[in-house]
Amino acid sequence: MTKRERRRGSALEDAILDAAWAELIETGYGRLTMESVAQRAATSRTVLYRRWPSLADLAVAAVRHNVRKTPVEIPDTGGLRGDLIDILLQFAKRGAGTGLVLIAQMRDYFAETGTTPADLRSRLAVGEQKWMDIILERGIARGEIDAARVTPRITALPADLLRNELLMTLRPVPRDVVIEIVDQIFLPLVSKEVATALSGRE
Amino acid sequence: MTKRERRRGSALEDAILDAAWAELIETGYGRLTMESVAQRAATSRTVLYRRWPSLADLAVAAVRHNVRKTPVEIPDTGGLRGDLIDILLQFAKRGAGTGLVLIAQMRDYFAETGTTPADLRSRLAVGEQKWMDIILERGIARGEIDAARVTPRITALPADLLRNELLMTLRPVPRDVVIEIVDQIFLPLVSKEVATALSGRE
DNA sequence: TCAATAGGGTACGTAGGCGTTCCTTAAAGT
DNA sequence: ACTTTAAGGAACGCCTACGTACCCTATTGA
Numbered sequence: 001m002t003k004r005e006r007r008r009g010s011a012l013e014d015a016i017l018d019a020a021w022a023e024l025i026e027t028g029y030g031r032l033t034m035e036s037v038a039q040r041a042a043t044s045r046t047v048l049y050r051r052w053p054s055l056a057d058l059a060v061a062a063v064r065h066n067v068r069k070t071p072v073e074i075p076d077t078g079g080l081r082g083d084l085i086d087i088l089l090q091f092a093k094r095g096a097g098t099g100l101v102l103i104a105q106m107r108d109y110f111a112e113t114g115t116t117p118a119d120l121r122s123r124l125a126v127g128e129q130k131w132m133d134i135i136l137e138r139g140i141a142r143g144e145i146d147a148a149r150v151t152p153r154i155t156a157l158p159a160d161l162l163r164n165e166l167l168m169t170l171r172p173v174p175r176d177v178v179i180e181i182v183d184q185i186f187l188p189l190v191s192k193e194v195a196t197a198l199s200g201r202e
Numbered sequence: 203m204t205k206r207e208r209r210r211g212s213a214l215e216d217a218i219l220d221a222a223w224a225e226l227i228e229t230g231y232g233r234l235t236m237e238s239v240a241q242r243a244a245t246s247r248t249v250l251y252r253r254w255p256s257l258a259d260l261a262v263a264a265v266r267h268n269v270r271k272t273p274v275e276i277p278d279t280g281g282l283r284g285d286l287i288d289i290l291l292q293f294a295k296r297g298a299g300t301g302l303v304l305i306a307q308m309r310d311y312f313a314e315t316g317t318t319p320a321d322l323r324s325r326l327a328v329g330e331q332k333w334m335d336i337i338l339e340r341g342i343a344r345g346e347i348d349a350a351r352v353t354p355r356i357t358a359l360p361a362d363l364l365r366n367e368l369l370m371t372l373r374p375v376p377r378d379v380v381i382e383i384v385d386q387i388f389l390p391l392v393s394k395e396v397a398t399a400l401s402g403r404e
Numbered sequence: 405t406c407a408a409t410a411g412g413g414t415a416c417g418t419a420g421g422c423g424t425t426c427c428t429t430a431a432a433g434t
Numbered sequence: 435a436c437t438t439t440a441a442g443g444a445a446c447g448c449c450t451a452c453g454t455a456c457c458c459t460a461t462t463g464a
Contacts, residue, residue: 006430006441028309030232033421044442049423104369105307107230118370151386160366167306167369168320184353189390208411208460235451246412251453 016041016048020062025098029059029105056109063099064124070094072131080139080191084182087131088158092173096121096128097163128159139190146192158186218243218250222264227300231261231307258311265301266326272296274333282341282393286384289333290360294375298323298330299365330361338392348394360388 007015019041024032034055038045052058072094075086091097103109104117115123132155139145161181165173209217221243226234236257240247254260274296277288293299305311306319317325334357341347363383367375 008431008439008441012441028307030307030309034423035421042442044444045422046424046443047441050440055422101306101369104303104372105230105232107232107372110372116371116373121370149390153382153386157387160363163369164362164366167303167365168323169318170306170309170312171318180355184355185359185387185391188351189387210409210411210461214411236453237451244412246414247453248413248455249411252410257452 012043012047013051014065016043016051016058017062017065020058021066021095021099024059024062024102025095029102032059034058054109056103056106059103059106060109060120060124063096063103066099067094067096067124067127072127074131074134080135080142080144081182081187083135083138084158084186085178087135088162088178088182089175091128091131091159092162092178096124097159097166098172099124101163101166129155132156132158136190144192145190149190154186154189157189158182161185214245214249215253216267218245218253218260219264219267222260223268223297223301226261226264226304227297231304234261236260256311258305258308261305261308262311262322262326265298265305268301269296269298269326269329274329276333276336282337282344282346283384283389285337285340286360286388287380289337290364290380290384291377293330293333293361294364294380298326299361299368300374302326303365303368331357334358334360341392346394347392351392356388356391359391360384363387 016037020032020037023037023040027036032055034045034048037058038048048058052061070093072087072090075083075090077083077086100117100121103120110116110120121128136145136150136155140147140150158181162173162178165177218239222234222239225239225242229238234257236247236250239260240250250260254263272295274289274292277285277292279285279288302319302323305322312318312322323330338347338352338357342349342352360383364375364380367379
């Protein structure tokens with residue numbers, strides 16, 4: 001750092017967490033190292049260890065940071081389908097699913113903490129369920145959704161399928177896949193009248 | 203091996219692949235090592251390297267081996283629901299999904315080979331789609347399924363959801379989750395008459 | 405029986421990464 | 435201005451794992 005200003009406090013932390021996220025995306029957790037993150041953040045490992053006791057902790061913090069940096073905006077497209085597509089695209093962009101897939105392999109971390117990736121998802125306050133609930137309540141109020149069909153598993157379904165897509169392709173989920181998930185799977189499951197849902201298609 | 207007979211050929215290979223699978227299940231790919239597999243198989247790394255150029259290759263071979271060792275039996279419960287539950291339980295037991303989740307993190311392998319976990323699933327000839335096709339054709343013939351509703355994505359859905367469950371819990375999928383996936387999601391999606399499907403519930 | 409194959413074992417050198425200590429010095433606080 | 439804090443950097447020791455070479459010898463094949 002002889003050539004630039006020293007960063008301190010949250011500026012430095014943000015830079016580190018951004019670097020960690022970028023490294024995580026690039027290499028996956030298996031090849032993530034403290035040194036690679038430190039280099040990318042133009043800092044030293046000592047600085048990382050002052051804040052996070054382990055690589056796993058840093059990775060979790062990076063995912064959380066990235067998620068919080070990317071706020072979700074409640075869409076209002078006037079219809080359930082549009083809202084769903086919009087929110088799922090936001091989820092995809094936000095990277096929470098990506099982060100989870102990438103850090104799901106931290107076996108030691110989960111063993112030590114007695115937790116699972118599912119627990120971590122809750123703890124990261126990823127909030128997918130919250131937004132889904134809002135969208136679904138709207139759909140119910142508009143008479144588009146049959147409330148009796150909405151179960152926790154069905155509410156979680158779109159995000160689950162996004163995650164699976166990420167796991168299997170190692171790439172961002174394309175828009176047409178999101179649309180397919182909504183049109184072929186989700187809407188038919190929750191719609192009040194199948195005919196109504198189908199007529200809403202492009 | 204001063205205390206036991208020397209194994210050769212396929213006997214030795216099977217032992218190695220079984221050991222590799224067991225190690226993979228226990229530690230995940232991130233902590234899998236040639237040495238740990240060799241030790242578990244009571245052999246030496248040299249022997250492993252004579253057959254597989256890298257750890258990734260060994261891991262892929264282990265998954266394939268385990269899958270092939272566990273044949274799938276076409277169920278005949280007389281009804282779509284029973285068949286689906288049975289086959290999904292077989293998938294779960296077979297470990298293909300587990301294996302895929304565990305080796306999905308082999309970023310270098312996928313980068314080098316220009317492939318994805320989805321490709322690997324096909325290459326491993328896991329066969330989930332084949333069995334699903336058979337079950338679904340049966341359901342169509344029996345009038346339980348609306349053929350127009352069967353898309354590749356919907357056909358793949360149960361296995362996708364099993365995989366997601368594995369990823370998030372790091373544990374074998376319990377029977378009640380399988381039943382939930384069938385009853386809440388898959389059957390409502392493909393059944394010809396919703397009322398018919400619901401009345402088939404336990 | 406002899407030759408070829410390969411299993412089992414050991415040792416080596418190398419690389420990479422971790423966790424830590426310690427020093428210099430920029431930046432913030434008093 | 436002086437003191438405290440912590441960033442940046444370098445170095446150290448240790449450990450792990452890899453890939454390989456090489457040797458002995460059991461097992462199979464000719």
